[in-house]
């Protein structure tokens with residue numbers, strides 16, 4: 261049996277819905293976690309509320325929609341990508357993680373009825389053979405964090421090989437490249453890693469996440485194998501010493517990657533709803549960045565005062581441009597005013613962010 | 625003690641008797657809602673005498689008042705005897721309950737709730753359910769939960785609640801401070817009477833500055849000149865406004881600097897006109913808004929003339945970050 265990465269060693273039991281207990285995915289998990297207690301839930305049974313813990317892996321027969329639009333936000337430019345929903349929650353502990361506020365519990369849920377997923381995706385993609393899709397799995401979980409147990413991304417890239425009009429982004433804070441050998445056309449997959457200042461990675465990304473160097477090294481491996489990668493500076497956090505911190509990370513990026521290795525790079529300032537703020541206060545009392553100068557944005561979310569956001573964006577963009585990145589840069593959920601004052605262009609200038617990123621994702 | 629004639633009943637029953645008002649001990653801690661008698665009660669007792677007996681425990685060397693403090697006070701001032709109903713020896717808890725029952729017609733505002741809970745909580749926190757039901761209050765209600773939070777504060781804060789210097793919802797903010805920080809904050813709330821939102825804002829901002837800068841409340845208030853504001857001759861309203869503004873500036877230094885810069889430029893631009901200039905959306909957009917009101921044609925003409933003139937004011941450059 262392979263040794264599990266440290267971030268999965270906290271799992272102490274597996275619960276599975278009876279209807280998916282014999283699924284390929286459940287069998288695979290069973291092989292890999294055979295030593296753990298295994299509990300099957302009959303069709304009318306639910307996970308007891310006392311079991312709402314992160315040490316439980318729940319293989320579920322998911323009844324909802326698998327393919328969805330990213331919720332985006334009003335008044336700000338959204339990138340319009342689509343989510344393939346494969347599960348919920350994450351064993352890592354980033355203080356700023358939105359999932360704390362999204363979900364009531366921390367149970368690691370995986371949708372094990374993959375046949376339903378394949379059916380829904382096939383319907384969606386086949387219904388519009390000429391339409392391109394930019395999809396990702398890193399919205400309600402980390403795309404790769406459960407990969408050693410589920411092999412989900414491996415299955416997904418294999419499935420998507422039949423749909424060349426689909427480009428899949430795998431966004432993560434860990435290093436797992438076990439899916440790579442299943443990819444037929446590297447242009448169809450965009451491995452992506454979150455970037456931040458070393459101080460933030462150190463203090464605000466608890467759990468056994470990969471270091472920046474490990475993430476970039478994995479990105480380099482992908483680039484050398486013919487993939488283009490994505491990087492995401494999100495959330496950018498305002499803290500004492502942020503300039504040096506972000507400068508260091510940007511310098512590191514160019515030690516590992518060439519501009520042409522990067523399909524796109526997003527920049528997003530830390531934004532939050534009151535619920536998330538409460539979670540951070542309770543779960544991460546040492547995280548003081550939430551006491552920054554936040555105002556209520558046009559979408560009702562708290563965001564850093566605009567000149568401070570712009571100051572940070574300008575700093576990062578200048579450094580990234582010096583390294584040779586420009587066309588790859590875009591903002592996550594920002595106003596035209598911020599786009600103009602930092603990048604000197606707005607999404608309208610290049611036909612909308614959705615189209616632009618689609619073009620970049622499919623650029624050959 | 626003068627014992628009046630009572631009906632001859634065989635079961636032990638409360639006994640009525642008369643005694644001098646000075647003889648009754650009216651200092652019990654269960655008299656938690658005691659207040660000065662109303663002029664109406666004073667007049668009524670003067671004109672018609674005591675119509676309802678006070679409740680006492682006469683089992684000891686002198687009668688101990690359980691309920692009826694206002695009547696006792698009036699009769700004592702009039703130097704009259706007081707008609708007492710002796711209910712015999714009672715536990716502290718039961719004395720409190722009898723006091724509550726005999727004041728059941730009183731309106732239980734936030735401070736009365738806290739005074740009552742403070743008394744019973746010290747005796748047996750596990751039995752507070754009985755008190756809530758005697759008060760007709762759902763223990764899960766927001767008022768009940770806030771009152772229970774308030775009990776975590778030192779008792780001196782109860783008086784500020786009774787004086788209306790603070791309101792019950794401030795319990796949440798106040799409880800987030802350590803005892804020594806609370807002591808630092810106390811003069812700022814004992815001196816002035818705060819609105820609920822004013823107090824909550826100030827408490828929230830101070831707390832957030834403390835966490836952000838890893839400082840104690842004393843250091844924060846010293847840095848923003850809290851004591852000087854406390855000592856000023858300003859009216860309470862102006863002093864509170866000054867203190868709130870100072871705390872806000874410390875909590876949001878960039879934002880407050882932007883507000884100040886904007887207001888200076890805006891004042892200069894619309895000076896001596898009826899136009900008003902404001903910004904929108906907490907600077908989230910670069911838009912500014914010019915407004916005025918006119919009542920007739922000549923005011924309209926004047927407004928247009930002023931608008932044309934202020935359009936070329938050099939201070940606009942201070943406001944617009946996007947240049948033409």
Ligand code: SF4
Pocket residue numbers: 349350351352353354356357358359400401402432433
């Ligand atoms: S890696 Fe992503 S999903 Fe996991 S805790 Fe961090 S932010 Fe949340």
